[in-house]
Amino acid sequence: MMKGFCTQVEDDGKSSFVPNQRRTIRDVAAVAGVSISTASNALNDTGRINAKTRERVRLVAKEIGFRPSAVARSLLSRRSHSIGILTNDTYGRLTLPLAAGVSEVLLDHGVSAFLCPTSNDPRLAQLYLEALLDKQVDGLIFTGTRLDLQPPEILADLPIPVVHAFSEGPPDRVSFVPDDEQGARLAVEHLQSRGYRRIVHVTGQSNYLAARRRADGFRTLVGSDAEVLFGDWTEEWGHEAVGLLFARPGPRAQAIFCGSDEIARGVIDALRDRGVDVPANMAVIGFDNWEVVARQTRPPLTTIDMELNILGRKAGEAILALTRGDHVRPGVFRLPCSLVSRASCGIRM
Amino acid sequence: MMKGFCTQVEDDGKSSFVPNQRRTIRDVAAVAGVSISTASNALNDTGRINAKTRERVRLVAKEIGFRPSAVARSLLSRRSHSIGILTNDTYGRLTLPLAAGVSEVLLDHGVSAFLCPTSNDPRLAQLYLEALLDKQVDGLIFTGTRLDLQPPEILADLPIPVVHAFSEGPPDRVSFVPDDEQGARLAVEHLQSRGYRRIVHVTGQSNYLAARRRADGFRTLVGSDAEVLFGDWTEEWGHEAVGLLFARPGPRAQAIFCGSDEIARGVIDALRDRGVDVPANMAVIGFDNWEVVARQTRPPLTTIDMELNILGRKAGEAILALTRGDHVRPGVFRLPCSLVSRASCGIRM
DNA sequence: TTGAAAGCGCTAACAT
DNA sequence: ATGTTAGCGCTTTCAA
Numbered sequence: 103m104m105k106g107f108c109t110q111v112e113d114d115g116k117s118s119f120v121p122n123q124r125r126t127i128r129d130v131a132a133v134a135g136v137s138i139s140t141a142s143n144a145l146n147d148t149g150r151i152n153a154k155t156r157e158r159v160r161l162v163a164k165e166i167g168f169r170p171s172a173v174a175r176s177l178l179s180r181r182s183h184s185i186g187i188l189t190n191d192t193y194g195r196l197t198l199p200l201a202a203g204v205s206e207v208l209l210d211h212g213v214s215a216f217l218c219p220t221s222n223d224p225r226l227a228q229l230y231l232e233a234l235l236d237k238q239v240d241g242l243i244f245t246g247t248r249l250d251l252q253p254p255e256i257l258a259d260l261p262i263p264v265v266h267a268f269s270e271g272p273p274d275r276v277s278f279v280p281d282d283e284q285g286a287r288l289a290v291e292h293l294q295s296r297g298y299r300r301i302v303h304v305t306g307q308s309n310y311l312a313a314r315r316r317a318d319g320f321r322t323l324v325g326s327d328a329e330v331l332f333g334d335w336t337e338e339w340g341h342e343a344v345g346l347l348f349a350r351p352g353p354r355a356q357a358i359f360c361g362s363d364e365i366a367r368g369v370i371d372a373l374r375d376r377g378v379d380v381p382a383n384m385a386v387i388g389f390d391n392w393e394v395v396a397r398q399t400r401p402p403l404t405t406i407d408m409e410l411n412i413l414g415r416k417a418g419e420a421i422l423a424l425t426r427g428d429h430v431r432p433g434v435f436r437l438p439c440s441l442v443s444r445a446s447c448g449i450r451m
Numbered sequence: 452m453m454k455g456f457c458t459q460v461e462d463d464g465k466s467s468f469v470p471n472q473r474r475t476i477r478d479v480a481a482v483a484g485v486s487i488s489t490a491s492n493a494l495n496d497t498g499r500i501n502a503k504t505r506e507r508v509r510l511v512a513k514e515i516g517f518r519p520s521a522v523a524r525s526l527l528s529r530r531s532h533s534i535g536i537l538t539n540d541t542y543g544r545l546t547l548p549l550a551a552g553v554s555e556v557l558l559d560h561g562v563s564a565f566l567c568p569t570s571n572d573p574r575l576a577q578l579y580l581e582a583l584l585d586k587q588v589d590g591l592i593f594t595g596t597r598l599d600l601q602p603p604e605i606l607a608d609l610p611i612p613v614v615h616a617f618s619e620g621p622p623d624r625v626s627f628v629p630d631d632e633q634g635a636r637l638a639v640e641h642l643q644s645r646g647y648r649r650i651v652h653v654t655g656q657s658n659y660l661a662a663r664r665r666a667d668g669f670r671t672l673v674g675s676d677a678e679v680l681f682g683d684w685t686e687e688w689g690h691e692a693v694g695l696l697f698a699r700p701g702p703r704a705q706a707i708f709c710g711s712d713e714i715a716r717g718v719i720d721a722l723r724d725r726g727v728d729v730p731a732n733m734a735v736i737g738f739d740n741w742e743v744v745a746r747q748t749r750p751p752l753t754t755i756d757m758e759l760n761i762l763g764r765k766a767g768e769a770i771l772a773l774t775r776g777d778h779v780r781p782g783v784f785r786l787p788c789s790l791v792s793r794a795s796c797g798i799r800m
Numbered sequence: 801t802t803g804a805a806a807g808c809g810c811t812a813a814c815a816t
Numbered sequence: 817a818t819g820t821t822a823g824c825g826c827t828t829t830c831a832a
Binding site: 124169170171172173174176177182183184186187191192193194195196197198199201202205206209212214215216217218219221226229230232233234235236237238261336337338364367368371392393394395398 | 473518519520521522523525526531532533536540541542543544545546547548550551554555558561563564565566567568570575578579581582583584585586587610685686687713716717720741742743744747
């Protein structure tokens with residue numbers, strides 16, 4: 103078919119049909135025997151056009167495999183239909199689910215996302231930013247573990263809209279973050295509804311905003327004097343915390359709400375070391391739903407999922423709206439977490 | 452400064468200096484009082500040009516914050532200076548380090564990478580591919596856990612160069628993959644050099660090419676009759692395997708080389724359950740250097756790192772060369788793994 | 801209903 | 817050494 107087509111085209115010396123070359127709208131017009139503008143109108147359903155002509159043009163376009171050049175369109179529309187995602191995540195556990203959400207939303211609108219992993223290097227971030235600006239990206243999504251690890255200068259004064267995802271941006275920007283408080287409450291409610299009473303919270307460093315928010319959510323339901331043990335975001339700390347909890351007198355806790363799955367893993371291991379059955383004698387609940395951890399604990403871990411994919415979708419929708427010039431109310435939007443029930447919380451009578 | 456500049460410009464009604472609008476080369480030319488082509492030549496160091504004029508133009512360009520439009524350049528050069536990364540990884544543990552390597556290499560050449568996380572959905576992959584082609588990407592990098600999870604049709608017959616990373620592509624393409632055999636030998640050599648003799652290999656499913664290659668490397672050094680236990684890529688299987696090993700008669704193994712860090716974690720835990728000291732009584736070595744696992748085992752895990760960042764760099768260099776039209780010898784390039792020494796292998800006397 | 805022409809921002813012959 | 821012009825692939829007035 104290709105060949106047949108190639109021969110029937112008059113070779114004007116310009117649009118000679120070299121086999122593997124992109125077809126342009128000129129080719130379409132030439133083959134369909136119409137002008138370029140008619141071809142354009144036919145393909146885009148703009149202007150008034152004879153139905154037959156339109157069909158013919160479209161048929162030709164399909165036959166010769168015409169795909170409009172997004173580059174040419176961008177030059178004209180001054181919209182590149184691409185955005186940049188700047189991330190300082192090196193692991194991917196955060197960025198990839200989020201980027202997948204973003205990309206899926208954008209895809210439906212013909213927008214693509216440049217990934218810029220800055221590896222926490224401000225110089226690199228700056229270079230990526232410049233490259234993105236040169237590429238005329240329509241917008242930017244900042245994402246990363248902690249905002250304070252982003253050099254503040256590069257965030258400011260951008261000529262294009264910016265959305266923050268996962269970590270909070272400045273108040274005049276749009277940010278989507280997991281609702282840590284709500285996630286914590288979800289965890290506690292789950293435990294309480296299953297009959298667990300004396301609940302303690304073992305979490306990471308208190309200088310993390312997320313840790314403080316989760317602790318706040320925890321205290322809301324358990325009581326303002328409820329016990330929160332801050333430490334590291336590590337298994338080891340989970341271990342240690344259990345040691346602390348067991349070393350002291352008084353009634354023992356019935357459930358431990360952990361600030362991360364890794365901490366929870368340490369807690370579960372430490373409990374097993376002590377012969378404490380989970381969930382029969384102690385419930386444990388985590389935070390992150392980091393599957394490689396949560397699915398492999400014994401028993402598998404009930405935990406809070408931050409719904410990063412949805413977070414990404416929201417961020418994608420927001421940046422789309424902003425690039426279209428629509429107004430989006432600035433502020434920090436906290437998106438609900440969900441609970442993934444596995445086996446580490448039972449029912450306490 | 453900006454303001455000063457704005458006022459001193461004659462307003463010809465066309466390039467009126469709206470504060471936050473991109474400056475074009477026309478603006479530069481106008482302010483510098485030269486023609487557009489002179490401005491272009493001055494900025495790009497092309498053609499013959501008076502040194503003073505050049506400096507003046509450059510100064511003006513910098514002052515008004517001119518950045519050449521990559522879109523316009525692309526239209527002309529028919530190179531978009533962007534590539535696509537198609538991945539089916541949903542976790543990011545694989546894709547992000549790899550994409551970071553790719554992007555860093557590309558960055559120096561003004562090329563950016565579109566990330567397309569297909570989530571193993573062939574329909575999505577197809578849509579992403581079309582979007583990328585429309586955006587005139589200069590090349591494509593395919594990456595993912597297993598090639599057979601990519602729908603083969605979308606891989607074939609692309610009008611632009613393709614490089615495969617992590618998983619092997621067809622023989623006529625360029626692929627970069629970790630050298631699983633060498634990695635396995637590295638692990639075994641490490642054990643042997645430290646005096647460990649009876650070594651067994653506990654790994655994942657034998658229908659994974661990587662599992663078979665690692666087993667081959669293992670057998671090369673330990674002996675063709677050396678014991679390989681295939682199972683799942685899970686902690687649980689690591690546990691089970693230890694049970695198997697201990698249940699049978701005969702001299703006990705001195706070291707266990709695991710096909711993944713997760714398996715190794717299961718092995719280490721099972722050994723601790725049995726009171727076997729690692730590394731005093733048994734050495735354990737993993738594969739992946741997945742830090743969240745390897746750093747958190749007790750003791751921390753010595754393991755093989757696949758150097759995904761370097762893999763990404765190589766893939767980036769290859770796709771750059773290909774997009775420039777340079778020839779790159781097709782085939783599967785196996786890149787060396789490295790060993791990360793932690794505490795799970797001691798010295799056996 | 802269709803076509804001719806201008807122009808998006810830039811580069812590269814070709815004139816001057 | 818500098819300016820004029822054409823044109824990359826497309827959309828969009830404006831004429832015909």
